[in-house]
Amino acid sequence: MAKPKITIAFYSTYGTNHGIAAAAAKAAEEAGAEVRLRRIPETAPKEVVEGQDAWKAQAERASDIEVISPDDLKWADGLFISSPTRYGGMASQTRAWLDTLGGLWMEGALVNKTVTVTASAQNKNGGTEGAIQQTYVSAMHFGMIPVVPGYADGVKFEDGGNPYGFSTQPGELSDVGAKSVAYQAKRLVEVTAKLIA
Numbered sequence: 001m002a003k004p005k006i007t008i009a010f011y012s013t014y015g016t017n018h019g020i021a022a023a024a025a026k027a028a029e030e031a032g033a034e035v036r037l038r039r040i041p042e043t044a045p046k047e048v049v050e051g052q053d054a055w056k057a058q059a060e061r062a063s064d065i066e067v068i069s070p071d072d073l074k075w076a077d078g079l080f081i082s083s084p085t086r087y088g089g090m091a092s093q094t095r096a097w098l099d100t101l102g103g104l105w106m107e108g109a110l111v112n113k114t115v116t117v118t119a120s121a122q123n124k125n126g127g128t129e130g131a132i133q134q135t136y137v138s139a140m141h142f143g144m145i146p147v148v149p150g151y152a153d154g155v156k157f158e159d160g161g162n163p164y165g166f167s168t169q170p171g172e173l174s175d176v177g178a179k180s181v182a183y184q185a186k187r188l189v190e191v192t193a194k195l196i197a
Helices: 016-030 046-050 053-062 070-075 092-098 102-107 128-141 175-196
Strands: 005-010 034-039 078-086 114-120
Touching: 005 016, 005 070, 005 175, 016 034, 016 053, 016 078, 016 114, 016 175, 034 070, 046 053, 070 102, 078 092, 078 128, 078 175, 092 128, 114 128, 114 175
Parallel strands: 005 034, 005 078, 078 114
Antiparallel strands: none
């Protein structure tokens, strides 16, 4: 099997999506991929971030992780994105980052790369499916190939059943959640390996 290069990009306000991304990175490496873990830049004003203890603490936890760059996307064969939802869509930080990729779009630099997406929301039905689908729509404009979990593994009947990508409420990953994230990351690696063979 070819060794895929996978970039894992996350935005995390309080830590949930950071945890998902870390679990995905571990699983992708175990599946044989070369992995870059990167964070999506913060766009909220510093005083807003520092005005909430939990937000400030997460910013400090993630500060040693490199901010994603266009090179991280050019390098990758596949992309794993994890982001919270905001009012039924992706977080504005994730949207703003995607909106900076016009140069790569014009170059065709993302064409035929794979992508998979996860999300979190405060409430069980807080818009994660919509946020994930919106992210895939942007990726399809770039010519990327969505790799969704579907119901191809029994864990999807345990984790809440979102066929577009793992979704969860805030907090630490449960054992089932970790298993689901690992399945989705490994599926991304396996499909990507077939495409680059």
